Amino acid sequence: MARPGKNKLVLSILFFGPLLFYLFLLTGTNNFAKLPRLTPNVNEVDHFSNSDSIALKNNISILCFLGADPLQHKTNALNLNEKIYKHFYGFKGFQFVVILPKGSEAHAAQLKKELGATYNVDKWHFLFGGEDEVKNMFESLDTSYELDDQLYSPYAFIIDRELNLRGRNDEEAAEEGLLYGYNAESVATVHQEMVDDVKVVMAEYRLALKKNKREI
Numbered sequence: 001m002a003r004p005g006k007n008k009l010v011l012s013i014l015f016f017g018p019l020l021f022y023l024f025l026l027t028g029t030n031n032f033a034k035l036p037r038l039t040p041n042v043n044e045v046d047h048f049s050n051s052d053s054i055a056l057k058n059n060i061s062i063l064c065f066l067g068a069d070p071l072q073h074k075t076n077a078l079n080l081n082e083k084i085y086k087h088f089y090g091f092k093g094f095q096f097v098v099i100l101p102k103g104s105e106a107h108a109a110q111l112k113k114e115l116g117a118t119y120n121v122d123k124w125h126f127l128f129g130g131e132d133e134v135k136n137m138f139e140s141l142d143t144s145y146e147l148d149d150q151l152y153s154p155y156a157f158i159i160d161r162e163l164n165l166r167g168r169n170d171e172e173a174a175e176e177g178l179l180y181g182y183n184a185e186s187v188a189t190v191h192q193e194m195v196d197d198v199k200v201v202m203a204e205y206r207l208a209l210k211k212n213k214r215e216i
Contacts, residue, residue: 067152155181
């Protein structure tokens with residue numbers, strides 16, 4: 001016969017386990033309620049080729065611009081794959097969206113193959129458009145950053161389910177006081193800043209779901 005004390009311990013774990021998980025998600029550099037929405041109404045991606053059934057709306061997306069030859073910047077993708085993707089892959093509605101110029105399809109396929117050597121990469125989506133389409137997409141983020149002449153940016157961006165660009169607006173985050181994106185060339189930046197902020201957005205969404213269920 002199970003002892004009463006042991007039963008109480010099991011019940012306590014079952015009751016407090018989910019709460020502790022949410023608290024884990026909320027721990028980090030930022031309080032989730034204070035993670036700013038830096039740019040509203042980021043463009044959708046439905047006009048890019050290869051975008052069938054891919055949308056930013058109603059998903060939490062990591063948005064990247066890896067240029068005309070994404071293999072030259074595969075370190076960015078590998079950093080993000082290791083530090084972000086593998087930890088949040090199982091979250092429903094989470095995805096990676098990489099915007100590339102047309103003509104880079106073969107390089108993108110090779111990169112996806114390399115990423116898939118260690119993880120299931122079905123939530124990595126590579127979309128292709130003309131030069132102006134790529135630029136317009138980047139400009140819709142309304143950041144202080146620029147694409148280079150190969151349509152590449154080292155920054156990865158967090159887009160929430162309502163098409164808001166999320167980031168930081170404190171002086172410690174960036175020299176200009178705004179951190180629109182995360183330099184994916186730096187493992188430290190991805191690991192120390194971006195992981196925390198993705199946790200924040202995830203926790204925010206999960207708590208909203210929980211609240212909606214209570215109100216139904």
